[in-house]
Amino acid sequence: MKACGLIVEYNPFHNGHVYHLQQSKEETQADVMVAVMSGSFLQRGEPAIIDKFHRAKAALQSGVDIVLELPYVYAVQYADLFARGAILTLSSLNVDHVCFGSEAGNIVPFINGYHHYIQNEKQFESKLHQFLDEGLSFPQASKKAYESIDLTSGEVDLSQPNNILGFSYVKAVKELNASIKPETIQRTKSGYHDEKIEHDIASATSIRKEILQQQSMTSNARNALPTATVEQLNNYMHSSGRWHSWEDYFPFLQLLVQTRTLDELKSIHGVIEGLEYRLKQTVQEAESFEHWMQLLKTKRYTWTRIQRMFAHLLTNTTKEEIETYKSINQSPYVRILGMTDKGRSYIQSIKKDIDVPLISNIQQFNHSMLDIEERATNAYYSPLPSSVKKVFKSQELTGPIILKETGI
Amino acid sequence: MKACGLIVEYNPFHNGHVYHLQQSKEETQADVMVAVMSGSFLQRGEPAIIDKFHRAKAALQSGVDIVLELPYVYAVQYADLFARGAILTLSSLNVDHVCFGSEAGNIVPFINGYHHYIQNEKQFESKLHQFLDEGLSFPQASKKAYESIDLTSGEVDLSQPNNILGFSYVKAVKELNASIKPETIQRTKSGYHDEKIEHDIASATSIRKEILQQQSMTSNARNALPTATVEQLNNYMHSSGRWHSWEDYFPFLQLLVQTRTLDELKSIHGVIEGLEYRLKQTVQEAESFEHWMQLLKTKRYTWTRIQRMFAHLLTNTTKEEIETYKSINQSPYVRILGMTDKGRSYIQSIKKDIDVPLISNIQQFNHSMLDIEERATNAYYSPLPSSVKKVFKSQELTGPIILKETGI
Structure with a gap:
């Protein structure tokens, strides 16, 4: 089959x-x-x-x-x-x-894009780190790094979220050397x-x-x-x-931010660059989850990034735990x-x-x-x-x- | 005044x-x-x-x-x-x-009781440790240790909760050398x-x-x-x-027990003698706070003891934090x-x-x-x-x- x-x-x-x-x-x-x-x-x-x-x-x-x-x-x-x-x-x-x-529903640009990426991987990595150092979030920095190696102006339009995901699938298949053939539909x-x-x-x-x-x-x-x-x-x-929806979890998140120490918050995956202070500063003022997000959000801490961090806080998922899974090659x-x-x-x-x-x-x-x-x-x-x-x-x-x- | x-x-x-x-x-x-x-x-x-x-x-x-x-x-x-x-x-x-x-509303037995206690403090301490080692809770062990030095059969009836508290006040006044005169009313x-x-x-x-x-x-x-x-x-x-009432906090306590690690639970004040395992084992079964208490309660883990532990869990109060305050002599x-x-x-x-x-x-x-x-x-x-x-x-x-x- x-x-x-x-x-x-x-x-x-x-x-x-x-x-x-x-x-x-x-x-x-x-x-x-x-x-x-x-x-x-x-x-x-x-x-x-x-x-x-x-x-x-x-x-x-x-x-x-x-x-x-x-x-x-x-x-x-x-x-x-x-x-x-x-x-x-x-x-x-x-x-x-x-x-x-x-x-576009065509797999070729994704495959070509991947080869182009591989040829320029060093430049990509160096640009990615530069943009991260400049304070961009990971998605923003990778988008700009792809641009810097002309990947976005090429055949894969990485300004589309679905194309970014698609490109990541192709990349993962190649990197993991998986015997899976990537296909795409429009x-x-x-x-x-x-x-x-x-x-x-x-x-x-x-x-x-x-x-x-x-x-x-x-x-x-x-x-x-x-x-x-x-x-x-x-x-x-x-x-x-x-x-x-997230509003249902607001009282739980409040309790966690209010009662956990700064060091404990910092150990949570996604609590980066001093976000633990910002969480403590804003928690008392927030009147709802939506309101809290508005208080927390900056150019650097994007909505998605903060939501993920809240999921990790709620589930008590630490940086240390996630680190393990970044590089394993088999489930x-x-x-x-x-x-x-x-x-x-x-x-x-x-x-x-x-x-x-x-x-x-x-x-x-x-x-x-x-x-x-x-x-x-x-x-x-x-x-x-x-x-x-x-x-x-x-x-x-x-x-x-x-x-x-x-x-x- | x-x-x-x-x-x-x-x-x-x-x-x-x-x-x-x-x-x-x-x-x-x-x-x-x-x-x-x-x-x-x-x-x-x-x-x-x-x-x-x-x-x-x-x-x-x-x-x-x-x-x-x-x-x-x-x-x-x-x-x-x-x-x-x-x-x-x-x-x-x-x-x-x-x-x-x-x-009884008479301060004399409390004062006399304290002096009697001081004269027998060594014996009291040794009995207290013995009873604690035998697995009694602190209140049970101290009650039996008081009995062992004949304090309970003397003038202070320490089988009454209010008398125990009163005796503790007198003891604290003396130990802290406070210039406060203890009095009692019936x-x-x-x-x-x-x-x-x-x-x-x-x-x-x-x-x-x-x-x-x-x-x-x-x-x-x-x-x-x-x-x-x-x-x-x-x-x-x-x-x-x-x-x-405690029932209001049941979902919060469940989340904390379910998501915190055994080591994290163990660091909480009041989580003693392997109670962290018992908490993890019972949390999924519990249908209410009351039900959870019934599942947790033993001769050793008394109702009061477990409730206090839950307060410390909710407030994230650690053993380390409480240790500091056991011996300070000034607020x-x-x-x-x-x-x-x-x-x-x-x-x-x-x-x-x-x-x-x-x-x-x-x-x-x-x-x-x-x-x-x-x-x-x-x-x-x-x-x-x-x-x-x-x-x-x-x-x-x-x-x-x-x-x-x-x-x-």
Whole structure:
């Protein structure tokens, strides 16, 4: 069986994702679609709107065959490390392709771009450090460093967030020497950050914004979502009384900043360049999470960067912990959140060829990366009522979601 | 002016406290009544039902002249350290007497008891260590050590909690060589832990239990409280929507136990003898704070001990921090929460004779003990809505509550 990997957040799974799934399947002629998905917290630092189990279920019900968990240590990171974690995970399951959405839908410029980058890597690195030293954030500095080696004015337009991610995937595949062939399909019209829903394909950002504002499923959102997603979103709201957003975590973050010492704050991943002082200075004044972000944000501390730092603070993830995972070349384990019958057949077929433990229950395996995962899940569920928290957390201890084909 | 010190929690200030206040005033012929009061968290480890500012106000409106804050590092401690902190604080304000309630109302047995204790201190210490080594908690071990030197069968009945506290006050006065004369008055009939309100004098425990259960002021409770207390309790509920109890802090404690490492937990004051493992083991199962306590409680880890540990966890108070304060012989500062005009005159009259900074605003003075105090206040307010939290916390930055005599 031929497998195609997708790198996703599904926050939530929408019609654009259906399109990505179908086009990728067609493009790569794959039998099995394997998604590696961020868990509790996302690449830009937010808590997911509903938990990973409900999101995985919606994806399985809509045609994905296997949903793997992208470990927290990679999920809540800048593009390069996010991509590295995703490719590591997909490699472990021997996928043949990875297929991502891009503006032009042509893989050649990405490959050429990578070769150009390699030829100019020294200059790139030196520029990157220069821009970082000048006080730019990592994404800003890398963008300018890419410009300095003429990569952005070349065939890959790195001013587009999706292209940056795509380029990072190609780079990770090459750097990890993974036997995965990168492919790309053209994205549909809706931009990454579009905030209004106007078609039946809308960005996840716009869908979240609308339903979080209304605190209910709107007809606009319903039009942009597969039935399975509408169902999972409604189920989650029904069981827990909420869809998650950063505001829910404000009292917890306040307590942590107010009671932890400057040294303790400084040990947290993402608390850099004196941010610990700024956190202490602003915490008393902040009236909401949104207000706090406004007080904290500068050119240097971007919104995304601060959100990621807050996720690390909430999960007590330290610089020391993350350092370990920046350079490993093989996943210590792969966690399967869910699969269809077809996905299960694929796993059976490759099981003898793979040398990485496949797990679903977090107690099946002992690893520091999995401990961090458990902390992230617990931190994520913090705002829920205790009874719901307990039920939801019990999913960590059961097998993966298995979706019978007949159930679709 | 002659001043009498009272060591109190006023959680909340009730008719028994009015009696204590009046009797102590009469007994000592004092002009000014100075109360040193626990702040956000109490001796037995609970969060106070309403904050220290509202409790101080009720006390001032009911006849206390000065309310001083008993620093957190002493307030949430076993009797000996609690007493030491209270006597240190009262000494700084040059009070002439300290007057406490006891079962018999006679100071002689306490003084004699102290002398007997001094003569047998070596034996006491050796027995105390023996019992601690055998696994008894500190209160249990000291009770048995007192028995071993025949102190409990002598004139002081140390099986009564109030007598233990009284004995600790006398001991602290002597050990600190404070120029304060200890006095005692006989307590009224209601026992320390009585849980039912039956007279107009009821225990604070029974009053809290009743109004927390009903979530409103009951006529029984009203009968046991001065008007000022009823007003402050109602004001607090009106502004913040709650009276505090441990259940409000359950999600915060869960997050802390779930995300902090074993070593981090172990560094917290009160996390002893492997309690960090027990905390991690039980946190997932617990459905409420009450349920968690039941899971944690053993003969060795008493209810009070665990509650205090939870207060230290919430406020991030470490063993290292507390160690400093066990042996100091002078308060680094004294914080005045509030005073009447008469209280203010007293302060004016002694100001030239005292060598300790008097503060009210926490930003007036820089000291690690005050940092801990601020953490405790912030942690205490954690469950409140942000807007209320901000208003209440601003009280930390203003002068003391000043009550005009005409206002009573």
